[in-house]
Amino acid sequence: MEEINLKELFRFLLSKIKVIILCMLIVMLLGFIYVYFLLTPMYHSSTTLILVSDNNNTNSSMVQSDINLNKNLVSTYSEIVKSRTVLKQVIKELDLDMTVKELSKLIEVELVENTEIIRIEVSNKNNKLAKDMVTTTADTFMKEVQEIYNLTNVSIIDKAYLEKEPYNIDLPKQMIIFAVLGFGFGTLITFLIFYFDTTIKSASDIEEKLDLPVIGNVTLVEKK
Numbered sequence: 001m002e003e004i005n006l007k008e009l010f011r012f013l014l015s016k017i018k019v020i021i022l023c024m025l026i027v028m029l030l031g032f033i034y035v036y037f038l039l040t041p042m043y044h045s046s047t048t049l050i051l052v053s054d055n056n057n058t059n060s061s062m063v064q065s066d067i068n069l070n071k072n073l074v075s076t077y078s079e080i081v082k083s084r085t086v087l088k089q090v091i092k093e094l095d096l097d098m099t100v101k102e103l104s105k106l107i108e109v110e111l112v113e114n115t116e117i118i119r120i121e122v123s124n125k126n127n128k129l130a131k132d133m134v135t136t137t138a139d140t141f142m143k144e145v146q147e148i149y150n151l152t153n154v155s156i157i158d159k160a161y162l163e164k165e166p167y168n169i170d171l172p173k174q175m176i177i178f179a180v181l182g183f184g185f186g187t188l189i190t191f192l193i194f195y196f197d198t199t200i201k202s203a204s205d206i207e208e209k210l211d212l213p214v215i216g217n218v219t220l221v222e223k224k
Helices: 006-015 017-038 060-081 084-094 100-106 127-149 171-196 203-210
Strands: 043-051 107-111 117-124 154-158
Touching: 006 017, 006 171, 017 171, 043 127, 060 107, 060 117, 060 127, 084 100, 084 127, 100 107, 100 117, 117 127, 127 154
Parallel strands: none
Antiparallel strands: 043 117, 043 154, 107 117
């Protein structure tokens, strides 16, 4: 493998700095067009539910029994949230133009580790609809649990909120990323040009590549 002269490479990169900056600006422009005109803003909305005791008995053994029951039910409840029964009711109540499978892809259910807390989160391009979907899903889920288990042991900790800023658009941060990518792309292209360039540029190149001394130079003079 041919050795690379780092000094020559550095000088070559400096000589092509305008090309590198141009590549960076082009990538930034394309990135701006994509984010500002093509990228669909998406909004998050979420609510957290907790499993609580279903009775007012203060007996420690009963309380511990409730806790153990709730821990066992957390995983089951998370599946009920995205069950066909619950989602069909959400679609009907909100008059959504989507299938159960499509709605299921928009809903994320997370179990908070070592707790009895369930977090329901929805992503949608309409921030109000995202909030309504979370709220309706949580309410429908709690009703379904009450019908199935005859329990009222689910309470809401944090209600769904109306998110005003899209989570997938942060123009200053994304422009910095595009600038770094553009600079890196321009530098890579310039390096490849340098690496695959086999032309002789100076007498020192001849001495280095042929291992022969240069005994004279012929200067090219333009004819007037």
